[in-house]
Amino acid sequence: MSRVLNAPFSADIPVAPFRPGPAGTHITIRGLTKYFAGWPLYENFDLDIPKHKIVSVFGPNGCGKSTLINMIAGLVPIDAGEILFDGKSLKDTRIGYVFQNYREALFPWMRTIDNIAYPLKLAGQSKLEVDRRMAELVASFDVKFDLNRFPYELSGGQQQTASIMRALAPKPEVLFLDEPFSALDFEMTLFIREKLQEVFMQTGTTMLLVSHDLEEAVYLADEVLLLTKRPTKVAEILRYDEPRPRTVETLTEPGFIAAKKRSLEIFQREVRR
């Protein structure tokens, strides 16, 4: 009975020798297995995530997009498998995470500036180092609002901007974004999308983005990771190598339209399966 209700015993899963990803791989996922309430979400799942790229994760409702990035980021425990970052474990890797719900992401008792500086202080950086990094972030985000305010005094878009600044403050090797635009209005979505693209062009930070919006998923991505229904597998990895910066004009270019159409076809095929 316990074998039905719980994750399989690790002894049940044959241990395959570790296979590194192709050159340019940042994150290697091997044999990832995750059960919820006795049902497999991921079973022996392998994936290579490239370095210095933006990968958008797209797939049917409930296929495990958020769970996937949360397992990679160490927020959700895995039942079996291995996840390495450039061959290192998560604890030796600097990561940043941007949550969908920015209202709960920032500490309400801290001024916005202290929220953003928090990971730097936690890492034991000196006041000089913290001030220098904060000045860089403020310049790169072209911040027009008062960072001395408390988060609840800011608009939703300003709070999400602050959340992204906080995630980027320690110069993460990988930035995880779980539907970062879904609670924002259109104007703020465009603003934050452009900021993310700028940061990416300046730093090349590997980004893993969960999106519900196909246009947004393709627009920012170097690769769209299309997932199947559960038990979840890779349906296809679609490469989209339109040069950056991508702009409003990109949205009507043939390459963009073709990538969106192909993603939609795969998505519909998987939803109907």
Ligand SMILES: Nc1ncnc2c1ncn2[C@@H]1O[C@H](COP(=O)(O)OP(=O)(O)OP(=O)(O)O)[C@@H](O)[C@H]1O
């Ligand atoms: N803590 C949990 N306990 C039980 N089931 C869970 C838990 N977290 C997620 N699930 C289930 O795992 C599946 C994948 O959830 P997840 O949120 O990762 O999917 P998603 O693709 O991001 O979903 P959506 O498209 O709705 O945002 C869903 O069926 C969900 O109900």
